[in-house]
Amino acid sequence: MEKKDQIEKRKSLRKKKQIQLKLGELQIQNKKLQAEQEKYANQFLMAVKHLSSEQQERAKLTKRLEQQEEYTKKILQILTTIEKEFTERIELLEYKNQLRSTNFIYEWKTEELPDWFFYPQIRSKEETIQDIVENRKSLARFGDGEFAIMFGKERAAFQCGGEKLRQRLLEVLQEKQDSLLIGIANHYGSLKKFTEKAADDIRAYMTEEVRKEHLSVLDSNRVYEDAYITRPYALYQDNQTDDPKERFTALQTIWRDREVIFVEGEKTRMGAGNSLFDCAKSRQRVLCPAEHAFSRYEEVLAYLLTLSKEKLYLLALGPMATVLAADLAKRGFQAIDIGHLDLEYEWYQIGAGGPANVPYKYNNEFPGGRETLDFSDMQYEQEILQRFL
Numbered sequence: 001m002e003k004k005d006q007i008e009k010r011k012s013l014r015k016k017k018q019i020q021l022k023l024g025e026l027q028i029q030n031k032k033l034q035a036e037q038e039k040y041a042n043q044f045l046m047a048v049k050h051l052s053s054e055q056q057e058r059a060k061l062t063k064r065l066e067q068q069e070e071y072t073k074k075i076l077q078i079l080t081t082i083e084k085e086f087t088e089r090i091e092l093l094e095y096k097n098q099l100r101s102t103n104f105i106y107e108w109k110t111e112e113l114p115d116w117f118f119y120p121q122i123r124s125k126e127e128t129i130q131d132i133v134e135n136r137k138s139l140a141r142f143g144d145g146e147f148a149i150m151f152g153k154e155r156a157a158f159q160c161g162g163e164k165l166r167q168r169l170l171e172v173l174q175e176k177q178d179s180l181l182i183g184i185a186n187h188y189g190s191l192k193k194f195t196e197k198a199a200d201d202i203r204a205y206m207t208e209e210v211r212k213e214h215l216s217v218l219d220s221n222r223v224y225e226d227a228y229i230t231r232p233y234a235l236y237q238d239n240q241t242d243d244p245k246e247r248f249t250a251l252q253t254i255w256r257d258r259e260v261i262f263v264e265g266e267k268t269r270m271g272a273g274n275s276l277f278d279c280a281k282s283r284q285r286v287l288c289p290a291e292h293a294f295s296r297y298e299e300v301l302a303y304l305l306t307l308s309k310e311k312l313y314l315l316a317l318g319p320m321a322t323v324l325a326a327d328l329a330k331r332g333f334q335a336i337d338i339g340h341l342d343l344e345y346e347w348y349q350i351g352a353g354g355p356a357n358v359p360y361k362y363n364n365e366f367p368g369g370r371e372t373l374d375f376s377d378m379q380y381e382q383e384i385l386q387r388f389l
Helices: 002-107 125-135 144-150 163-173 196-205 208-217 243-252 293-304 319-330 341-350 378-383
Strands: 138-142 180-184 223-226 259-265 282-288 312-316 334-337 384-387
Touching: 002 196, 125 180, 125 223, 125 243, 138 144, 138 163, 138 319, 144 163, 144 208, 144 319, 163 319, 180 319, 243 341, 259 293, 282 293, 282 378, 293 319, 312 319, 319 334, 378 384
Parallel strands: 138 180, 138 334, 180 223, 259 282, 259 312, 282 384, 312 334
Antiparallel strands: none
């Protein structure tokens, strides 16, 4: 019995050792597995990190590519703009060169002048002012707007033409009364006294067709006045010198110590806010429609004929002023068509060097200038004699 127990005991010990060995082997294998697992886990983490880094790099590259595309677009836009501006400048230069080439024979009086052409005789501004002051002459002026209406072309948006106005302008241009001076713009020959822009604008207007039209109604034997007498500032190269001041001062002798009546558009407001007419003895106003005033012509003329012939009438009504100056002169009044003179003085005061916006004065030569701000001034209101609105 004792021997059998010992045998069982030895069997149990052997089995226990076997189990311990097996457990040892399992522990060793487990450690190996843990090491492998840790190795693979590290490899996985490294792979994930590497992948994340690649994604970040890819994102950076994508962003750089997008930026480069954006820069490329901007560069292309800039190049397109430069090309467009360059093309426009080239076209403008070619256009100006063509204008200057076409007008060269007239500006420099070459031997190649066509048979139909002649240079109208135009007096100096100084002679005109002297005649107006000393002999109390009236002045009717003809510019591009008046010539356009005479030849059936609507250029002045503020004054529709019509057959009656066309006929009246033709009559006035050919009028020969001692008390009336006829002014035409002195731009048939040399343009060197004008600014480059003004000269090119004149060249663009004075086509061969227009020259023929003008000369067909002008008299080669007549002496005209310079219609630009009321344009002493913006057109000239010397507009940044003291010369415009001298021209304005010379013009002021016309109304110095005179009783003046302005006949103007309701938004013209001559002399309001400036000193141009301060040397006049007194000022009164007759207001007419700002646009298409000729529709009220007969009423305006009839009213003016009831007023004093001793007063000086200064007119600013576009083409209507040309006709009105002549009709008043026939009846013993002195009337001067002064056009844009007041605006020229405003531009001179601010040193604009050309047309500029004067918010409370009607200006058909400046973008948006036909729309004016409201104007309120007690003295101005007291000067108004009559309104035709």
